[in-house]
Amino acid sequence: MFAVSLGDDQAQLRPLEPWRAEEFLAHMDRGREHIGRYVGLPDVVTDLDSARAHLQRYADKQAADTGRIYGIWLDGTLVGGVLFPNFDAAQGVCEAGCWLEPSATGRGLVTHATRVLIDWAVEERGIHRVEWYVSAANRPSIKVAQRLGMTREGVLRQQYAYRSERQDIEIWSLLADEWRGRPS
Template identity: 50%
Template sequence: MLAHHLAERAELRALEPWRAQEFYEFVKRSGRHLAPWMPWATDIDEPAKAESWLRGYADDQARDGRRLYGIWLDELLVGGAGFSVFDAQGGVCALGAWLAPEARGRGLVTGAARHMTDWAFRTRGMARVEWSAATANVRSIAVAKRLGMQREGVLRSAITLSGVRHDVEVWSLLAEEDDGVQRERT
């Protein structure tokens, strides 16, 4: 997947280390919005840290592990989606996404997540795609619902974000449930 059309003037593309400056600029613009849910939004405070973070994903992808993609709108990086876990042998991956506030309401995250889920099932033969979100992150949970995922439960006090403990909802979609028809299209 070099690039995938998401919507008018919007694409999903690999977010690679050579895009570190662009990613750093995105974090500078949107970090305050992302910080409650994405710990890296405060950690990436210089281009070198952006490059290191992206290189970690690129190195893992080269070993058929986790991978990362960006969402561009009008050629501006406005978000991303990635497999934070990609266990090809076990057939399980964990998907997550983020988006700048000015890009909301266009279906970009749902479109990216749908494309990546379809790729995981149809191209890579994965059996399960997971989605986790802090219970207060209602936008993220709404994406899981739109993808047709099933809520499996809540992990109580499972993560710390900005010094605050949060419960985490776990959602999943299995390959045999993914018929492309039962999922809500947005």
């Protein structure tokens, strides 16, 4: 097991594995309304079996090298996470994503955790392009993309049906050379 500090001793990034399903479900229950404003995760994780199945899907993706999921712990409590929903090492392209419960917002945890993931993807795995898909209404997630130095490439108008409403999806990305050339 490993843990990466996210700026102080109270915040850590750790693997989010199937054996943590009960903790994951409790986290979803605490943040269900807030997280579910733009992310479908609370609609998928509704009970212990679905929590375990979701984490198992990511364990299987990690084993196949097609995705990964990590939790963000603050003061020993799971409060959010970051992930690679899609990871294609052969093509050098991945997608990064995130979620966070309201008690942990405004601390830079998602930005810091996503930096750790991107750095690993680019420097260790040779990923050339990191993509970030976000609802055009999700201002906090768009601000994370901006802080990470991503470029807004465009909008897929009414691309995603979410809770009976069509959502515009913004596409943000960064390239390995841009990541390596960023200021410290």
